[in-house]
Amino acid sequence: MEFLDCEDEKITLCGLIQDLGFLFVFNNNKRCIAVSENVSLLTNTPLEKYLDLNIDIILAALTGNDKLDFETIEDSFNTSIFYRFTEKIIINNENYDLSIYRYNDHTYVEAEICNKNQLKPNRLYYYAKYLEENKTDIWKSLTNIIRQIINYDRVMVYQFLEDSSGKVIAESKSENIHSLLGYRYPEFDIPKQARELYTIFLARHTADIDGATHKIISNDRADIDLTKTSIRALSPIHLQYLRNSKVSASASFSIIKDGKLWGLVTCQNNTPLHVDLAQRHLCTFLTQFATNHHISNLLKKDIELQNTMHILEKDLKGDLLINRDTHDVLERFGEKIMHIMNADGLYLKYAKNEKSFGIIPDRNQLQEIHNFIKNDIGIISSNQYKFSSGINQLPGVMAAEILPQSDWKIYLFRKERLIEEIWAGKPEKHLQYDATKKISFPSPRTSFDAWKQITGNTSSPWLKIEISFLERIVFLIQQAIAKRNAEIEQLNKDLVRSNNALDTFSYTLTHDLKNPLSSIKLGAQMLLMKNDIPRELLLKLANNILDASALITEMIDKVHELSKSNSVALNLEILDPKSNILSITEIAKNQYGVDGLDFKMGEIIPIRGERTLIYQLFLNIIGNAVKYSSKQKNPKVEVYSTQSGTMVTYFIVDNGIGMDLQKENNIFDIFQRLSNSSGYDGSGIGLSIVKRIIDRLGADIRVESAVGKGTTFEIIFENAE
Incomplete structure (x- = not known):
């Protein structure tokens, strides 16, 4: 029996568009290679007649004139910031948005019906001003504005968490529906290929989950990639998911942060309702505007924290360079490091000593962590560490070896947080079997009733900025130790030189002083032995004795000088x-x-x-x-x-x-x-x-x-x- 996972569904090759407009696809020769089957309604012309027509002919048929020159439009794709050409047109007395864009060597011409109530462009300033004035809770402000623009029953900001599940962090809704604020959604609700699509194409919508759809007819029956097609129909699995959640219309706008999908603005309506191109463009812009504010706020908080960390690093470095007792410095800064890291405990281990602050695990658990990290280099961190023994009250662990292959270590700990999570339905998959295709595939969830779960054995996660801070602290300590080792090595070299010099002058006392002493001795003996010494000889003996005495004094002075300094200058x-x-x-x-x-x-x-x-x-x-x-x-x-x-x-x-x-x-x-x-x-x-x-x-x-x-x-x- 074959199994089809949600991620295997080719959602961009569905071959269907919603009943909101028309689609034409052209090759590099500007010849039509595919059309939506409803194009025959435009001029009562059979759709086969459109295939292989030149793009300019079809543009003239859509607009009722030949003012649109595709060559000029195509040049704008290459020479300007616009990757999609849009213009208002009228088809059968109805207002449409004409979109022309390129994707994977194909040119797409899309005509999408406009809403009756046209969006007023001059409101953009006031929307942006509202977000600016209410940026304290930027996501809540964004849901308020988007709900006003598209008039949906519910607008939510849905953030992807570290485990790829999602959580509703902001919401604006009608009074007659229950709130989903704080609800969690499992990862498989939005499969991988859907997330990839949301990163490429930032606005998706379906006006009516039960509305009519139209096939794409191609001249060679090849699948047409609808990745950037606004009126692409949703996959059957996604449509059923919306039905099960009692939603009739849906729209979403991607929140992109640092080039990655951070979350979605998810919009739901209980009755069919179209969000046209102008509305989607405005909502996409405002979503990015709010995202920039969110990033700016995060950067501001990061800068404040980094400044605090920088001051501590500067003070620590200064003390490490001045104070030769590294242990003493670390113990004085230990509590500050613990608080700045939002930790509940800190443990310092030296070769023959240790120091702890706050709450730390017992001795056996410390040894377990030591055994766990001994073969690793760098910072080890977890907010779900499970000890094999004792009470597991500190699942948040960050550990680093200050000196590799040594007993110098620093550990940080965070206490367990018991979190009551509310899920929109129990997060579990159910398989469905298609007897015709003999395929099993995940069935869309049918229940979205609140399902509570208490999560334990986890702490608040360690932030990247905190991990980076500990890396810098460890590096500062290593620098200080290396400097100290270099100083010791230099002192040893100076000591060797000093000892060598000392040896030299020590030998002088026992060896070289014999010569001047002999000279003094000989002179004294001659003075004692002879009574009548000629004045010339007397002067010579006296000078010899004085010279020898001066030499002895000079040698002794050298030894004394050596005893007061590292080396003899x-x-x-x-x-x-x-x-x-x-x-x-x-x-x-x-x-x-x-x-x-x-x-x-x-x-x-x-x-x-x-x-x-x-x-x-x-x-x-x-x-x-x-x-x-x-x-x-x-x-x-x-x-x-x-x-x-x-x-x-x-x-x-x-x-x-x-x-x-x-x-x-x-x-x-x-x-x-x-x-x-x-x-x-x-x-x-x-x-x-x-x-x-x-x-x-x-x-x-x-x-x-x-x-x-x-x-x-x-x-x-x-x-x-």
Whole structure:
């Protein structure tokens, strides 16, 4: 048995027009390909005679003259804002509205009878003014005006809801009929293809549900699409639906919002009554006028809410950026967020803490929500959430993970609303069987008596603007956390640099201070050992002691400076290290007892650096060169420099014990001593200090060495500002 759904009915290919006028259809060659069968009444000419006639000939027959030139009319479709040409004409002493329009490569010529009482155009201003002055309840005002224009018993505004069912939200009616205000209608009362048609063609009507209809006769018996034909007859199922609801005439005007069908102005009359083209055009215009007011009011409310949200976002962002305790900020703003979202409860979850406001579910239900959203990204919302355990008092749930794959979450809750809904008849389908066609199809509803239903386990729906607001709040929190993480990362980097610098100067206290202390010690010993010291030698010893003391003081100051700041600020300047090199070499000779050292100093080019670090750098490298050459038969150390552009390279060359660079581990690692260095004092700190200083100065260092043949250090400085 075949089943025919309401949505399968081809309502635009019904092949019938109402007994309100005549219809002609033309192809691209301007030849008539179809006519309504009643056209024979126009001139007592058989309808077959009209087929294949040129459009201008038929227009002349309809108007009684040849003033209408279709070529001019057709040009207006392409060059102006008008997609339908209309003009008043007289046929057999009756006033008609002539309409010419194009649809799907066909041209339609439609003649529709006018009502006896002609609409007065000058009333448009007053209708618009009435809507403007009564815009507080714009839909009620619209029903009042349209009922006055078409004189129907009932005019309703019918809004489509989220589940595609509908609800009467405004009504104007005669006193002798009962109200349908607030009544609900099921989705299947207006099938999908009907809604699509209402989006394309904004005004439909039937003057008499039991009135005569006329077939469309085409030359090739093809179905003619009547999507935009004003006098198209309604489908049999729709006509029966109107009969069952005790309506004899019907009209409707589409409410289009954002390009979608938002609702209908539905008009019903208990007796047959025609709404002619002029009336429909005016009602369509006023419907759109009211729709624009409705949209404007919604935008105004949205703007007010957005301004409130924006102020909260601004305050939240400011506090998040200033206050490092994100938890504290969120807890202070939690109640404000809850109220602005029209929520009854809010729950904040952190890694090791939580905070709630208002009414929230129990612990098991919170865990259930957590399990539900853990694999989702973004905002999850529902106004009909069903908990599997506990009392289901909060079906309105909106949830978001602040940090993915973490325990940072924000949940909002709304309480259940018990709604008593009144339906126009029980919302259920009944099937009817056609034994002739062997088809089952939905039967139009027969009962429209009030049927009450109490709806529970639902909350007020979450608005798009509310969802968007929570998305922005989550983004602000994520930004603050990311900024905080970036700050922590930077602090860690600064800490590493600080520790490195601290290490450098700490090593100085245990390693590099030995040299100036040795100089002081030697000077003091000579003063004690000799009674008659020549004045020249005395001055020299005193200067050595003073220089060594100054160096120690400077090094200690650096350590103290480091202890008060994140990193040591380097005071870079152009330095001439010649005197330091000579002093360091002399001290090293005395320290390691190298009396016969062959020391050569070539050209010494000034370099850009920090005074203390440069001293330490040469102290460690030259000190090592002297130390590891000290036991050679003819110890040699040479220091010189070269320049290439802004780059200055210093060479420190010795003929000491050397090293195997392929076998040795990184010689710059701390406490790393050479495998052949036994018998030489040292702790493996010197070259580590050298590497840290090189990094701090932005210099570079290279080493060439061979076991038993000595070592060459190259230090490359950048002298550019």
